[in-house]
Amino acid sequence: MSVQERKQRERADRERLIVATARELAEQQGWDAVTTRRLAERIEYSQPVLYSHFSGKREIIGAVALEGAAEMAVALRAATSAATGPRARVTALARAYLDYAERNPAVYDAMFQLDGGLAFAQEETPEPLKDAFAALLESLAEVAGAGVDPGLFTETFWAALHGLATLTRARRLPPEDTERRVDLLVTRLSAA
Amino acid sequence: MSVQERKQRERADRERLIVATARELAEQQGWDAVTTRRLAERIEYSQPVLYSHFSGKREIIGAVALEGAAEMAVALRAATSAATGPRARVTALARAYLDYAERNPAVYDAMFQLDGGLAFAQEETPEPLKDAFAALLESLAEVAGAGVDPGLFTETFWAALHGLATLTRARRLPPEDTERRVDLLVTRLSAA
DNA sequence: CTCGGTTGTCTAGCAGTGCTAGAATCAATC
DNA sequence: GATTGATTCTAGCACTGCTAGACAACCGAG
Numbered sequence: 001m002s003v004q005e006r007k008q009r010e011r012a013d014r015e016r017l018i019v020a021t022a023r024e025l026a027e028q029q030g031w032d033a034v035t036t037r038r039l040a041e042r043i044e045y046s047q048p049v050l051y052s053h054f055s056g057k058r059e060i061i062g063a064v065a066l067e068g069a070a071e072m073a074v075a076l077r078a079a080t081s082a083a084t085g086p087r088a089r090v091t092a093l094a095r096a097y098l099d100y101a102e103r104n105p106a107v108y109d110a111m112f113q114l115d116g117g118l119a120f121a122q123e124e125t126p127e128p129l130k131d132a133f134a135a136l137l138e139s140l141a142e143v144a145g146a147g148v149d150p151g152l153f154t155e156t157f158w159a160a161l162h163g164l165a166t167l168t169r170a171r172r173l174p175p176e177d178t179e180r181r182v183d184l185l186v187t188r189l190s191a192a
Numbered sequence: 193m194s195v196q197e198r199k200q201r202e203r204a205d206r207e208r209l210i211v212a213t214a215r216e217l218a219e220q221q222g223w224d225a226v227t228t229r230r231l232a233e234r235i236e237y238s239q240p241v242l243y244s245h246f247s248g249k250r251e252i253i254g255a256v257a258l259e260g261a262a263e264m265a266v267a268l269r270a271a272t273s274a275a276t277g278p279r280a281r282v283t284a285l286a287r288a289y290l291d292y293a294e295r296n297p298a299v300y301d302a303m304f305q306l307d308g309g310l311a312f313a314q315e316e317t318p319e320p321l322k323d324a325f326a327a328l329l330e331s332l333a334e335v336a337g338a339g340v341d342p343g344l345f346t347e348t349f350w351a352a353l354h355g356l357a358t359l360t361r362a363r364r365l366p367p368e369d370t371e372r373r374v375d376l377l378v379t380r381l382s383a384a
Numbered sequence: 385c386t387c388g389g390t391t392g393t394c395t396a397g398c399a400g401t402g403c404t405a406g407a408a409t410c411a412a413t414c
Numbered sequence: 415g416a417t418t419g420a421t422t423c424t425a426g427c428a429c430t431g432c433t434a435g436a437c438a439a440c441c442g443a444g
Contacts, residue, residue: 007391036431046394048433057431112364113305120364148376155365156356156373163355164348172304172312173347181348184340189380199420228402238423240404249402387444394437401430408423414416 015053017043019063026064026106031114034060062116068107069128072100076135086142091186093139094161098182101165108169112162133158145191160185207245209235211255218256218298223306226252254308260299261320264292268327278334283378285331286353290374293357300361304354325350337383345381352377 021042025034036057040047054060079096083089101108110116119125137154144153164181167173173181213234217226228249232239246252271288275281293300302308303321311317325346332349333342356373359365365373 035429037429047431048395049393051432052392112359112362120362121366152369152372153376155369156352156376159355159359159365159373160348160352160377161355162359163351163353166358167304167351167354170304170312173351174313177344177347180344181351184345184348185352188383191380227400229400239402240424241422243403244421385444388442390439390441392437392439394435396434396436398433399431402428404425404427406424406426408421410421411419413418 011053014043014045014049018050018053018060019067022060023064023067023107023110026110027104031061031106031109058115058117061110061114062118064107065110065114065116065118066126066128068104068111069126069132071104071107072097072111073128073132073135075100076132077138080135080139086139087186087190089139090143090190091182093136094182094186097136097161098165098168098178101169105169108165113166143190148191157185157189160189203245206235206237206241210242210245210252211259214252215256215259215299215302218302219296223253223298223301250307250309253302253306254310256299257302257306257308257310258318258320260296260303261318261324263296263299264289264303265320265324265327267292268324269330272327272331278331279378279382281331282335282382283374285328286374286378289328289353290357290360290370293361297361300357305358335382340383349377349381352381 018039022034022039025039025042034057036047036050039060040050043049050060054063076093076096079092080089083092118129120129133154136158137150140154140157141150144150164173164178164185168175168178210231214226214231217231217234226249228239228242231252232242235241242252246255268285268288271284272281275284310321312321328350329342329346332346336342336345356365356370356377360367360370
């Protein structure tokens with residue numbers, strides 16, 4: 001038994017190595033540079049090994065996305081718990097969100113830009129994704145305002161943040177005024 | 193002279209054909225399906241012909257993006273001019289924007305999602321892009337509110353719309369409640 | 385301690401991609 | 415009608431994601 005256990009452990013280790021390496025490579029040189037060959041070389045195995053863990057490149061992106069979602073949920077909750085008052089919490093939330101997107105562009109792309117084969121806003125949505133959304137909702141529900149569904153409000157607020165994050169990073173928006181845009185967004189969208 | 197003129201005209205025609213075909217193919221089967229080989233086959237020339245018009249695939253995407261920007265500007269102005277009152281104009285603007293994105297997903301991607309090698313929010317930004325932004329600003333400036341820079345307000349509003357458009361299309365947001373999200377956005381972000 | 389069989393890994397290859405050098409062909413001019 | 419110059423094509427490069435089948439390493443039984 002212990003032999004099989006060791007093998008399973010080693011396999012799990014290697015799977016983590018693949019995901020971590022893919023993420024690292026993507027952050028360093030962009031997702032285009034994450035080819036199965038390069039990835040295989042970095043983990044010091046041949047390409048087919050990747051396919052014994054994941055069905056394809058898409059699934060590797062999905063794995064990075066899930067890791068990122070869990071991380072982001074932690075970052076968001078850390079930021080909001082340090083703030084007092086609904087309004088301050090929302091500001092902290094927005095900043096933390098954009099901060100995470102800026103610091104981890106490749107992971108952010110894996111989550112929301114690329115196709116990682118993950119289901120969103122559905123029954124079969126993976127737990128980390130649901131939880132990241134929940135982290136947003138916890139603070140945003142406080143400022144949704146009367147008569148506005150908190151879920152709907154969260155979706156809308158999130159979309160606005162997502163737009164800022166992607167347009168800024170794609171150089172569609174000048175990065176200097178990000179702070180002021182966030183303030184405007186928080187001020188206007190918050191009800192109370 | 194007339195011979196050269198005819199040749200120039202034919203060349204320009206062919207260039208338009210390339211852009212139109214790329215766009216059509218992208219809308220039908222997605223940008224992944226727009227390969228230089230398939231594109232060449234559809235215009236009934238060999239691949240190298242594409243490179244005598246454009247420096248590469250990126251520039252073809254850029255050409256589609258410019259075409260789309262001009263179209264979108266027209267669509268936005270048409271929608272706003274039919275509405276009376278600042279608030280109604282902004283609502284019409286938002287709906288027209290999302291409508292264009294939904295009806296022309298591939299063109300929308302070329303503009304804001306893919307790399308078309310275009311400069312944004314800069315001096316050397318192509319005219320159609322500046323004009324599309326201007327079309328947004330014209331209506332949004334009316335509801336920016338006192339003490340808020342209309343340009344900054346437009347950027348923020350645009351980002352929110354962009355977030356809704358992309359997240360909805362990428363199935364990150366359920367499409368049913370789009371209308372309600374737009375209403376929420378317009379109601380809260382508009383000042384007056 | 386050796387052997388058979390399973391498990392795991394690798395080599396080699398497929399069909400596709402964007403892009404290009406150089407051959408071939410076409411057409412306008414003399 | 416021949417020549418010359420522009421235009422277009424054929425063929426190929428280095429790369430992509432992915433996979434079949436050969437090969438090697440290892441475990442458990444005798």
